Amino acid sequence: MPRNLGLRLGVVAVVLALSIWYLYPPKQRINLGLDLQGGIHLVLGVEADKHVSSQTERAAEDLKNGLERKGVGVKRVAREGLSTIVVDLANATNWNDALTVAAEFSSFEVRDRDEKAGRFTLVMRDRVVAQLRDDAVRQGVETIRNRVDQFGVAEPTITRQGTDRILIQLPGVQDPERAKALIGKTALLEFRLLDEQTSPEQALAGRLPEGSEILYQRRTDKETKVERKVPYVVQKRTLLTGAELTRAEVQADPNSPGNWQVAIEFTATGTRIFGEVTEANVGKHLAIILDGSLYSAPRINERIPGGRAVVTGQFTVEEARDLAIVLRAGALPAPVTILEERTVGPSLGADSIRQGMIAIVGSAAAVFVFMLIYYRLSGLIADVALVLNLIILLACMAAFGATLTLPGIAGIALTIGMAVDTNVLIFERIREERRLGKTVRSAIEAGFARALRTIIDTHLTVMVTAGILYNFGTGPVKGFAVSLFVGLAASLFTAYFFTRLLFDLVYTRRRKVEALSI
Amino acid sequence: MIEIFKTPNYNFIGRRRWAYLVSLVIMVIGLGSLATRGLKYDIDFTGGSLVQVRFEKTPAIADVRRALSRINLGDAIIQEFGTSREYIIRVSLGAAGASEELGPKIEKALAAEPVLGKPEIRRVEFVGPQVGRDLQWQAVQAVLYGLIGILVYIAWSFKSVRGGVAAIVAVFHDVIVCLGALSIAGREFSLPVLAALLTIIGYSVNDTIVAYDRLRENRAKLGTRGKTFAQQMNDAINQTLSRTILTALTVFLSTAILLFFGGKTLEDFAFVLFIGVITGTYSTIYVAGAIVVDWTTWVEGRIRRGKKAVAKA
Numbered sequence: 001m002p003r004n005l006g007l008r009l010g011v012v013a014v015v016l017a018l019s020i021w022y023l024y025p026p027k028q029r030i031n032l033g034l035d036l037q038g039g040i041h042l043v044l045g046v047e048a049d050k051h052v053s054s055q056t057e058r059a060a061e062d063l064k065n066g067l068e069r070k071g072v073g074v075k076r077v078a079r080e081g082l083s084t085i086v087v088d089l090a091n092a093t094n095w096n097d098a099l100t101v102a103a104e105f106s107s108f109e110v111r112d113r114d115e116k117a118g119r120f121t122l123v124m125r126d127r128v129v130a131q132l133r134d135d136a137v138r139q140g141v142e143t144i145r146n147r148v149d150q151f152g153v154a155e156p157t158i159t160r161q162g163t164d165r166i167l168i169q170l171p172g173v174q175d176p177e178r179a180k181a182l183i184g185k186t187a188l189l190e191f192r193l194l195d196e197q198t199s200p201e202q203a204l205a206g207r208l209p210e211g212s213e214i215l216y217q218r219r220t221d222k223e224t225k226v227e228r229k230v231p232y233v234v235q236k237r238t239l240l241t242g243a244e245l246t247r248a249e250v251q252a253d254p255n256s257p258g259n260w261q262v263a264i265e266f267t268a269t270g271t272r273i274f275g276e277v278t279e280a281n282v283g284k285h286l287a288i289i290l291d292g293s294l295y296s297a298p299r300i301n302e303r304i305p306g307g308r309a310v311v312t313g314q315f316t317v318e319e320a321r322d323l324a325i326v327l328r329a330g331a332l333p334a335p336v337t338i339l340e341e342r343t344v345g346p347s348l349g350a351d352s353i354r355q356g357m358i359a360i361v362g363s364a365a366a367v368f369v370f371m372l373i374y375y376r377l378s379g380l381i382a383d384v385a386l387v388l389n390l391i392i393l394l395a396c397m398a399a400f401g402a403t404l405t406l407p408g409i410a411g412i413a414l415t416i417g418m419a420v421d422t423n424v425l426i427f428e429r430i431r432e433e434r435r436l437g438k439t440v441r442s443a444i445e446a447g448f449a450r451a452l453r454t455i456i457d458t459h460l461t462v463m464v465t466a467g468i469l470y471n472f473g474t475g476p477v478k479g480f481a482v483s484l485f486v487g488l489a490a491s492l493f494t495a496y497f498f499t500r501l502l503f504d505l506v507y508t509r510r511r512k513v514e515a516l517s518i
Numbered sequence: 519m520i521e522i523f524k525t526p527n528y529n530f531i532g533r534r535r536w537a538y539l540v541s542l543v544i545m546v547i548g549l550g551s552l553a554t555r556g557l558k559y560d561i562d563f564t565g566g567s568l569v570q571v572r573f574e575k576t577p578a579i580a581d582v583r584r585a586l587s588r589i590n591l592g593d594a595i596i597q598e599f600g601t602s603r604e605y606i607i608r609v610s611l612g613a614a615g616a617s618e619e620l621g622p623k624i625e626k627a628l629a630a631e632p633v634l635g636k637p638e639i640r641r642v643e644f645v646g647p648q649v650g651r652d653l654q655w656q657a658v659q660a661v662l663y664g665l666i667g668i669l670v671y672i673a674w675s676f677k678s679v680r681g682g683v684a685a686i687v688a689v690f691h692d693v694i695v696c697l698g699a700l701s702i703a704g705r706e707f708s709l710p711v712l713a714a715l716l717t718i719i720g721y722s723v724n725d726t727i728v729a730y731d732r733l734r735e736n737r738a739k740l741g742t743r744g745k746t747f748a749q750q751m752n753d754a755i756n757q758t759l760s761r762t763i764l765t766a767l768t769v770f771l772s773t774a775i776l777l778f779f780g781g782k783t784l785e786d787f788a789f790v791l792f793i794g795v796i797t798g799t800y801s802t803i804y805v806a807g808a809i810v811v812d813w814t815t816w817v818e819g820r821i822r823r824g825k826k827a828v829a830k831a
Contacts, residue, residue, distance in 0.1 A: 043649060045646075045648070176621065176642065177619070177621070177622055338646070339645075339646040339648055339649045340644065340645050340646055340649040341642065341643065341644040342641075342642070342643045342644075343641065343642040343643070344640070344641050345638065345639065345640040345641060347572075347638070347640060348570065348640040348641055351781070352781065352783060355780055355781030355783075355784070356780070356781075356784075358779045358780070359775055359776045359779055359780040359781075359784070362775040362779050363771060363772035363773075363775040363776065366768075366771040366772070366775060367768050367772065370768060370771065374520050374764070406783060406784065407709075407710050407713055407784075407787065410710070410713075410776060410780065410787055410788070411713075413772055413775070413776055413780075414769070414772060414773070414776075414791070416772055417765075417768050417769035417771070417772035417773070418721075418724075418769065420765070420768045421724070421761075421765040421768070421769070424761050424764045424765050424768070425728070425765075428758075428760050428761040432757070435525070450735070454727070454728055454731040454732075457727045457731055458724040458727050458728060460671065460675075461667075461668055461671050461672070461720065461723050461724060461727060462720035462721070462724055464664075464667040464668065464671055465664045465667065465668065465716055465717075465719055465720040465723075466720070467667075468660055468663045468664045468667055468716075469660055469716050471660075471663075472656045472657075472659045472660035472663065473656065473660060473709075473712075473713070477709050477710070477712060477713045480710070480713040480717075481713070484717070484720075518519070
């Protein structure tokens, strides 16, 4: 009677039960990759430097205001490069006051002091630059997650990848272009004043004051569908941004039938600033700018106290809805670009599943028949072990939340071929021992024992390569590595635990065994 | 009992000189093709865009080309893919049309040609230049670290650096054969093909280890019994021969089914495995085994000559 038969039966039963528990129902338990269920895979690159430069720009603006408040005459305060502010004073009389104001900007270091010329520069500290870069990506991930949640995608994956990349996976999305527009839009909403002193013609001729820039409004002609770009001269100074926004709702545009607009509502702070700005600039035009494009520039007729505004721009209802989503979710701290995109339509995914299944079932069937013919009863044992191997493999993938991709299916098909190697090694060894004249029982014993070392060596080397594949691979290669690795681990278990157990059950329990069907 | 070999005793190692010649010729052919025809890289590595379209009925390729010529895709490659109703359009990164908005652009252009019927965009891929470079680098790293991992494992497990190096040379041989075959067949080097290549590395080593293992076991159990190292290696190969052939057969069956029924997407992947199983089995005997034998014989010869020299003196 072999040792611990009951215990081993128990272990196998527990493993089988656990596997089935994890696996049931398989449709919900196994995560299908985007290549199988269809969807969008995007890798975005965050232009984190833009966040640094815009924060520097803002600090320059604050510094200028601070200096003016202190009564320091300022000739020029401007950002230069990524994170440097150059300060040119009108004269050197208020030098010390200027330095006191500058010292309040603790993110910056004062350098290149030149008292005679009334000039110094502020350079952002490296620590702060690194922090801002990191923030840009982290907040980007958060913002995109908010947008995707509001867009309504089941089980999206949005994670940071490396230092400045964001990986987004949206299973089952039907309209990739719309999703991409929604995710990739910076959605920086700004309110600025028009530069009423300069006409667009003057500006285009090159006479553009330093504090202003030219922005364009896109207008589509209703009849001809031709898009025109209308230039506006807009002050660079931002009075209010979308950060101070609490609500954004879609409404029908009362002035332009068939078009939609987005009504926004400001926070308490935003409401106060908006009130002040409108009060101070009655009669002027307020430009509403989204991502550097001007949408409208209505004339301020009176102070607007309620903290409400509308963004109009010949939107369809879908565009307006998406705009409302991105405004609610907030702007990305820095613009993003698409570095990699893979979109798979649902019909292609279904085809891939079908072909993958044919490949698995086909190769399993071929191997089954082969083993059965070649090793007879022992072949049957090996086949049963293979089935268990497959069940454990799928259960592990379900338990770890691993994703099954098309190359993953290929990995499984291959595992079947490799797992059978383990059994072949053992069976050939048992045959050899029998040829040496050993009894059935001791041949089995010796066969398993002798093959063990080889099997461990072969499995470990391939698992080493699978592990490396997982670490260096991306997407499809990773999926393949996962199923290969788990499949090999499962094969190690089934060969030594399960095949052996079946052999013991069939052969060694009987007192006398003459023939071995192998 | 069905047996392929009862107690095989083929003189594999004795014929290794011929095998070196065969290996050399195959490698020269493979390298020659790689040098002249080169490898076609998929957009995974070069960067670029790919759009897979299915039409309602089999279109004339001239119509497809005409429809697409209107949107100026540069040197776009238009190929049938799998069935006659499906096409793949590849646009390189530099081309005017390569952008992430390619999918809808192509759909519109194709829909504008009424002969073609309604096109269905089934897959859109865009790989930017940075990502392509990263993936190239990752591929090189994966292969390199894979080889180092194997070398270290064999050197440790068998206490034999020679064995490890020979196994790596065998793996190199297999990789070159597979890449050469890929180049000759005009198939593409893509991410899944890389995965297949790494699997073959694993398979080839797996096979080599079985033979080494038998050698180690025999030497530990029986000693050398006056046999030369070449004979010992030959015995080990013969003793594991039926297993080698059986496993090669089953894996071969699996990959053949993958190749013929796994669909177009997996075809290149399966092709590499298909070639790899054959060369992986061959290289165990005639590259890894042969090199270990010649290396060991050479080292032992030097030691003997060294001893003689000492005795003379």
